[in-house]
Amino acid sequence: MAFNNILTNTQGGITTITINRPNKLNALNKETIQELHDAFDAANNDKNSKVIIITGSGEKAFVAGADISEFANFDVENGGKLAAKGQELLFDFVENLSTPVIAAVNGFALGGGLELAMSCHFRIASDNAKMGLPEVSLGVIPGYGGTQRLPQLVGKGRAMEMVMTAGMIDANTAKEYGLVNHVTSQEELLPLAEKIASKILRNSSVAIGKAIKAVNANYKDGKNGFEVEIKQFGKCFGTADFKEGTAAFLEKRKANFPGA
Known part of the structure; x- marks a missing residue:
């Protein structure tokens, strides 16, 4: 399966999906969301794939957000359809996969990027990671499940503060909040994800x-x-x-x- 915006590799029971738009800080556009759906679906149905790791290319970003240029001129109806389709196609889809999904958050995970990470079954982060939901600074709210999953993970009060301030938290704060399970160096991020995946592989x-x-x-x-x-x-x-x-x-x- 050929993709324009992502890379996939399956080895030793682990499928690694890498969002590969470094010049756009791996921002999610419609094509990338569709490709991610297809890649996750293929990995979930591959008997040789027992764990999925999702990460971003480069050293700056996991996913720096959605591609705002695609929806800047949307009206109420189109905005609602955008959120509904995205949740169905990717975010809810990932959450409900039977194959465990680990988000390896390298760098910025903002807006749709954090929402993608939160839809995974758990998260680890590099020590340079920054996470946040800045949507209210653009006059909208998180639309890919962020207002629901963030409170589940960090609690209502912290989620409200993060959403209302549109601010970012660093990796250690994210770990303190329970948003990520582990923090490590950027060099050790994927090796740590693979180490955890190898433990999962031992089980049913x-x-x-x-x-x-x-x-x-x-x-x-x-x-x-x-x-x-x-x-x-x-x-x-x-x-x-x-x-x-x-x-x-x-x-x-x-x-x-x-x-x-």
């Missing part, structure tokens, strides 16, 4: 997919997370991974999960 991909569904249910309106957990827990007992995992434990050996 089927069980991980069901765990993602159960955890996400806690944040969905009309969903009872406990009920979803019970259902997904029960489903695990019908999988080959469960049979292999329990047999390996009882036989005191390392499990070789078939992924089914």
